[in-house]
Amino acid sequence: MSPLATSADEKPLLRIAMVGHVDHGKSTLIGRIRHEMSALPGTAAVDASVAGNWAFVTDQLQEEREREMTIDTAQTFLDTPVCRLVFIDVPGHQELIQNMLSGATRADAAVLVLAGDEGVQVQTRRHALLLAMLGIRNVIVAVNKMDTLGRREDAFRALERTAVEELRTLGLQAAAVIPVAARDGDNVVQRSPAMPWYEGPSVIEAIGDLEPAVLPDDALRFPVQGVMRNGGPVTIFGRVLSGSVAEGDVLSAWPAGAEVTVRTLRRFPEDHAPAQTGESVGLVLDGPQPARGDVLAAPDDPPLVTSTPTGRVFWLAEQPLAPGEVLALRCATQVVAVRVTEIADRLDTATLDPLPGHEPLAAMQLGTVRLTAEHPVVVESFERMAGLGRFVLERRGAAVGFGIVG
């Protein structure tokens, strides 16, 4: 859970993506949770059009209902006495991977849904790989459709072993593996009396037990978002990515490394208190004025500045990425032209089998990509500071791939 995210009444926010293979029951599980939890005060009842088809809670498009398949990601909110849960539904179909990612990149945790009658499928594995890549470590496995397996323990244990092993190869550890029948509500909110051999938590209980992720670092990083020149002194605005900033602080602006001093912290209404992680503020600086894309940091703890960034890149576009191509790299508020110098290795994300390197990176392949940037870029390792450790690659403005620094 990101400490950056709090709802308006400052209750912690936990965003949970439901991921997994097509038709394994992601939308049904969200709908069922939403239905059973709608007794909570302040929660609207599930609307009548759902009529027992729990997936319709998030599948609200005409095409989705006619084809009984999620096409686009959707979010639904649930306020519990202790926190706000945001459930992010994503499509399981591989053609819709970009919609899955639009949802999953916003998640703090995930429930990997696995249908008992089909077991681990291509998209189960690919989605799990993406969770690992996106740094989502809080993963719960829901073995769904236990009704098709007679709610038998031996069938569940076999699937549990497979799932745990698959996750282990990706460096993930399941916080819980739960036998579920989402349609009927078994182990969704209430423990199921029909599976007395299972003594673990329900899906909602397991979500409640997740440990919040801790920010690994509190070094100041302030990516400059823009400059306001009308109405008062020239003001740099942006959001504190990490650390805090106060009036009088001496900082360096990267990639150039120029020294600046914070003269005034600007807010509306006026308030001069130090700005903390996650806050959007304005800074009036003495010294050379930084521009959008620059990153402010404390002089004794500079970020990484490089003209040759390397990343693990997941490719999305139909037209592959080839060595020599020039595209735009977007990282925090920076946009820099980059040329692909090398695609060192590739991975088939359906089978997790390695593919030969030094060949174009096709859609849904993951590769190590070395880039040469037109100007130096400011980055960090993803583990140290996710906000400067991830990037999107763009062709004519459209996102065609994304990567993790390192």
Next chain:
Amino acid sequence: MESESIYVIREAYARYAKVAVLWSMGKDSTALLWMVRKAFFGSVPFPVVHIDTSYKFPEIYAFRDRLTREWGLDLRIARNEEALAAGMGPTKGDKFACCNALKTVALKRAIAGMGFEALLLGIRRDEHGVRAKERYFSPRAQDFSWNVGAQPPELWDLYATAEEAAHDRIHPLLHMTELDIWRYVRREGIPVNPLYLARDGRRFRSIGCAPCCAPVPSSAATVDEIVAELENSRESERAGRAQDKESAFTMQKLRSLGYM
């Protein structure tokens, strides 16, 4: 939550030469306008557009004129005068045609006429199942169409904006719920249209055109009472909206044609 919204607002301002914010004088777009003021230290550094169907409640026009004065807004009013002259209205023909002509078409002309590249809108995911699928940065084609089934990926807060889009819709409040908005209104002391406050046992939960919005039974006469009411309510926000009742997928159809 506010910080996330302000980040999106500033991202729009930093990236487009011609930005505008759409204001309906409802609670959401007024909260959005308030956040724009917070993002830019008290000023609204771009035009504020009101899509005026001419069927709004008189209280809405009074509220608009008051805040325009007090906040020093550069207000632009967009109306489909042709359709109005031809007698278009909610009682004539179907509501779908009326919403499309007086809102979507008026908006299209305003964007074309004023050359906006990006529009900030106060829509939220929890309002409607179709809006639950929106992106923060949502491109619109030349004919304004929104292809909900084939939206571009939106990864983290690294918003890509494809060059081929005719204009982009920016949705800074997407992650907020109705209750969040009211709590925010209370915390910040944002002015509220009196239609939202109960009179004679009824209040409006969602406001738009007078003929198509019905008040709901309520005794909440202050913002505090609205917050308390919503904390215990199970009724959906748009229950009083005629548009949603016409057919199951009206919102999807309207939005695919460029509706907000």
